[in-house]
Amino acid sequence: MPDPSDRLLDLGAAPVEVVPEDEAAGLVPLDPATRAALVERARAFVDDLARTDPRSPQFQRTLDDVARLGQRDVRAASQVSHRLLQRPSSRPGGAATDAQEQVADALAALRRTITDLDPGRADPRGPRRLLGLLPGAKQVTRPAEYHQDAQRQLDGIVRALATGQDALRRDNAAIEQEEAELRVVRSRLTRHAVLARALDAAVQEKVAELSLTDPEAADALAGAALFPVRRRHQDLQAQLAVSAQGHLALDLVRRTNAELIEGVDRAQTTTVAALRTAVVVAQALSRQQRVLDQVGALSSAVDVEALHRAVEEVLAAVDAVDTSGLQAAAQGGGRP
Structure with a gap:
C-alpha cells in the first residue's frame, strides 16, 4: 500500500517546516497547559470536519472559519503597525517638530555654547571675544551687556530642553x-498560530487514519482542508513576524527617548550649572582686567623714579638751607 503522505505531493502546498514553537519568529511563549488544550481543540475540530460531508455547505463554512482564524487580531496588529508608521520618529527624515530632533538640536546648541564660553580658550582681549563667538550674538562693548546676553542664550537653551523633554x-x-496593546495582540496571535499548526498536524493524522479504511474520504479531506489550514498558518506567522518587528521598533524609540530624557536631566543640572559658572568667570575676568588697567594707569601717572628724584631735590634744598643758616650764624658770631 502506498504511503498516505505521498498524496500530499499533489496538493500544491508543501508541509510546514518543523520548527520549535519557541524559536519561531514573533511567537510569544505559551505555557504547556495552553499548548495541550489547543492541540486537543484542533483534534476535536478535525474529527467533526471529517464526519461532515465534503459536499455539504456546512463543510465549506467550517473551512471558511479556518481561513478567518484570528482575523480580528490580525486587523488589530495591522492598526498598531499603521500607527507606528505614522509616528514622526518612524518616518524617513523625521518631522521638524519631532521631540527627538528638538532635544538633539538644543543639546547641540548647548555644546557649542560650552565650547565658545570655555575660559581656557579666552582671548587676551578678554571676554568680549568669547561672546562674539556665540551663535547669533552681536558685538558687545561692555561686560555687563555681555553677561546679560550670555544669560539670555542659556535661558533659551534651557527652555528648549525642558519643552523637548516634556514632549x-x-x-x-x-x-x-x-x-501593552501590541503585547496582548501578539499573545492572541501566537495562540492562533499554535492552533493552526495543531490543525495541520491533526488533519495529517486524520488523513493517515482514513487512508486505511476510506482512501477516497482521506483524499477529499486532505485536498479540501490542508491547503487553507497551511495558508492560514503562514499568514499568522507572517503577521507575528511583522508585529515582533513593530514591537522592537517601539522599544527602540522608547529607549532612545529615555536616553535623551536622561541627557536633558544631566544638561539641566551639571552642564548648565558649569556653563553659568563659565559666564561668571568671564565676567570676573573682565572686571579683573579693568582693575589691572586702572592700576597700570595709576602707575604711569606716578613714576617712582621721578618721585625719588623729587625727594632728593627736596633734601638737597633742605641741606642748602641748613648750610646757609650755619654760614650766617658763623658770620654773625665773628662781628665785633
Whole structure:
C-alpha cells in the first residue's frame, strides 16, 4: 500500500517546516497547559470536519472559519503597525517638530555654547571675544551687556530642553500604551498560530487514519482542508513576524527617548550649572582686567623714579638751607 503522505505531493502546498514553537519568529511563549488544550481543540475540530460531508455547505463554512482564524487580531496588529508608521520618529527624515530632533538640536546648541564660553580658550582681549563667538550674538562693548546676553542664550537653551523633554515623556507614555496593546495582540496571535499548526498536524493524522479504511474520504479531506489550514498558518506567522518587528521598533524609540530624557536631566543640572559658572568667570575676568588697567594707569601717572628724584631735590634744598643758616650764624658770631 502506498504511503498516505505521498498524496500530499499533489496538493500544491508543501508541509510546514518543523520548527520549535519557541524559536519561531514573533511567537510569544505559551505555557504547556495552553499548548495541550489547543492541540486537543484542533483534534476535536478535525474529527467533526471529517464526519461532515465534503459536499455539504456546512463543510465549506467550517473551512471558511479556518481561513478567518484570528482575523480580528490580525486587523488589530495591522492598526498598531499603521500607527507606528505614522509616528514622526518612524518616518524617513523625521518631522521638524519631532521631540527627538528638538532635544538633539538644543543639546547641540548647548555644546557649542560650552565650547565658545570655555575660559581656557579666552582671548587676551578678554571676554568680549568669547561672546562674539556665540551663535547669533552681536558685538558687545561692555561686560555687563555681555553677561546679560550670555544669560539670555542659556535661558533659551534651557527652555528648549525642558519643552523637548516634556514632549519625549508624553511620547514614551503613548509608546508604552502601544506596546501593552501590541503585547496582548501578539499573545492572541501566537495562540492562533499554535492552533493552526495543531490543525495541520491533526488533519495529517486524520488523513493517515482514513487512508486505511476510506482512501477516497482521506483524499477529499486532505485536498479540501490542508491547503487553507497551511495558508492560514503562514499568514499568522507572517503577521507575528511583522508585529515582533513593530514591537522592537517601539522599544527602540522608547529607549532612545529615555536616553535623551536622561541627557536633558544631566544638561539641566551639571552642564548648565558649569556653563553659568563659565559666564561668571568671564565676567570676573573682565572686571579683573579693568582693575589691572586702572592700576597700570595709576602707575604711569606716578613714576617712582621721578618721585625719588623729587625727594632728593627736596633734601638737597633742605641741606642748602641748613648750610646757609650755619654760614650766617658763623658770620654773625665773628662781628665785633
